[in-house]
Amino acid sequence: METGGFDLFFQIWRKEYLKLNKALFALLLVHIGVAVYHYLRIRNAFIVNEPVLLWSDIIEKGGIFFSRFEKPLYLSSVILAVLQFYPETDKRRLRISCHLPMNEQVMLWGMLAFSILTVTIYWFLDLAAACLTGLRYFPYDVYSQQPLIMFYWYIKALVFYAVSAVLTLELSWGDKFRRGIMLAGFYNLINMSVYNSPLIYLIPLILTALIFIPAVYYPALRFREGGDV
C-alpha cells in the first residue's frame, strides 16, 4: 500500500531536519553574523561621514547599500542543495527511497519544500535585518525599495538551490557538466539590482524561476529507473 499525503510530508521534513540540522544552524549563524556586520558598517559610515552626503551618494549612484546580504543567501542555497542531496546519491539511497511504497513525487516535493522553507526563513532574517537598519538610517524612499530588490535575490537563491540540486543529483561528471552548461544561464536571466524597477518585470522573472525549479525532478526521478528517463 502506497503511503502519501501530509504524514509522509512531515516524516520527510523530520528526516531532512535530522540530516541537516547542524548545517542549518551554522548557516543561520552566518546570516546573523552578516546582519550584525551590516548594521555595524552602516552605523560606522554614518558616524564618520556627513549623513546627507551618504544619502546623496547612494541616490546619485543608485547604490544598493544592503548588497552584502545577496551573496550569502546564494551560498546558503548552494550549500543546502549539496548537503541535502549528496548523501542521497551515496549508495543510491534516493533510488531505494523511490522504490518504497510511497508517492515519490510527494517525497521529492517534501524535500524541495523543506529547503525552500529554509531559504525563505534565511531570506526573511536578512530582510528584517536590512529593513531595520534601513529604517534607522535611511528615509522611506530608500528603505521601502529594499523588499522588492531582495525579493529578486530570493527568487534567484531558489533557482541557485534548484540548479545546485540538479548538479548534485547527476551521478557522472559528464552529466553534471552537461547539465551545468544547460542551466548556467539562469545567473544572468534573473537579475534586478536597481531602485524603482517596474513591478511588471517580476512576472517574467518568476516564470523563469518556475521553469528552472521543477527541473530538479528530472535527475531525481531518473534514480527510480536506474539512470534513464
Added chain:
Amino acid sequence: MKPIAGYLVILSAILSFAWGLPFFYSMAAKKKAVRPFVSYSVVIDDFVYSKQSRGKTVYMDMAGNEYSLMEYEKLLPLFFTRDLQKWGEYPQDIGGVHIPAEKAVNFRDTARISPHFVDMSRARIQLFPLFEAESSFTSLEFPKELFRIKNRMEFINAADNRINREKSALFTEALKNENFAFPAKMISGNTYPRKPYDFGYFVLDAENSLYHIYQAKGEPVVKNTGIAVNNIAFMLIRENNHLPYYGLLVDSDGGVWQILKDGYKLFKLDVKDYDPYRKTLVYMLDPLNITLKVSDEKGEAIRITTLDGELVKEYNGKFERNIYGAGLYNALFPFILRNNPYKYGEYIDFAISRNYPAALIFSAVLAFLYLIFIKRAGGKRYFLINTSLIILSGIYAFAAILLLEGIKRRQ
C-alpha cells in the same frame, strides 16, 4: 512526470542558451566598429569627420579631402577655440559673423541624452537637495536635508532621519498658493553643488503643469511656468548664465524644446525620428548653429540648424556592426535574450533576429538533421514535440535536446 521534468530542463536550457550563446558569440567575434565622429564645419559649409583607420586617426571632409589634425581643428573654430587661440589662428569672423573667442567658449552647450539616461532619471530615488539660490557665499553649500514632493513637500534631515516640519509646511504652503497639484510627477534639476549658481528645480505636477521652484534667502520661490506638455519624458536643466535657456525638455513622442529664460517660452528644436526610449540624442550649441544628432545602433542622422531653427544641412550615416559575421549571427540565433540596452539596470529583453527568415531556414535545417538522427537511432517518441521545438527555437533547442542524454537515448 519524468517527461515533463525533462522538457522543463530543455525549456530552461533554451532560455539559458538564448542568453549565453549570442553573448559568447558577440564576445568572441567582437570588433571595433569604425564609427566616424561627424561635425559641421561652418568654414567649408560641409560635414567633416574623424575616424580610426589602421591604428591612427584620420580627418576628412565629405569630398574625400584629408586633413592634418591642425587643419581639421581650423575647420571647426567654434569647437577648438582654445587651441586656435593658442596658435594665434582664431578667426574673429566665422561664417561672416563676428564671434569673439570668449563668446565661442561661453556660448556653448553639449548634451547627450541616451535612453539609459532617460530611464535612470525615472529610476532615481526621488529625493533632492535644495540649494540656496541667493547665497552670500561664492560656493554652494550642500544642505543638511533632502526634499521630496508626494502629497506635500517634505524636507528630511539626514542627521536624525526626521522631517523638518516647519520648512516642509512653509514650502508646501507656497506650492499650494500657486495651485500646485500634488504629487509631483517629475522633478529635474542639478543635484551637485559644483556649479556656478543654483536655480532650483523644474517640477511637473499631477496635472501636467510645470513649476519652477527654488529657495532664496531661505524662502520658497514658486513659479508656474505656464508650460503644459502632457507627456514629458525627460528634462535636462542647465545652470549657465551665458545660455538663453534653462534647459531642454523632451516629450515621449520625441519632441525637444529649449525652455527659454524669456518668460518660460518653449522653442522647438528641429529633431526628426527621435524616440527618447530607443535612440540617443546629442545636442550641441555654438554661437551660430545647433547640431542635433539622433542615433541608434544602426546609424545616425544629423541636422544642423541656425539658432532660429532654420535647417542648414543634414547628414545620414549607417553604423558598421561591431561583430564579425553579423549575417551568421542573425541566421544562427532566431531570438536572443539580452540585458536591455535601453534600460538602467539589468532587465532581460527579448529580441527577434534581424534576419528572421534566414534564422527560420537554419532552424528548419537543424530540425531536418535531428529527424535524420532519430531515424538512424531508431526512435520516434516525442520526435514531433522535439522537431517543433527546434523549428521554433533553432540552435537552442537542438543543443538542449542533444545535451539531455536521456531524451536522446529514447530516440
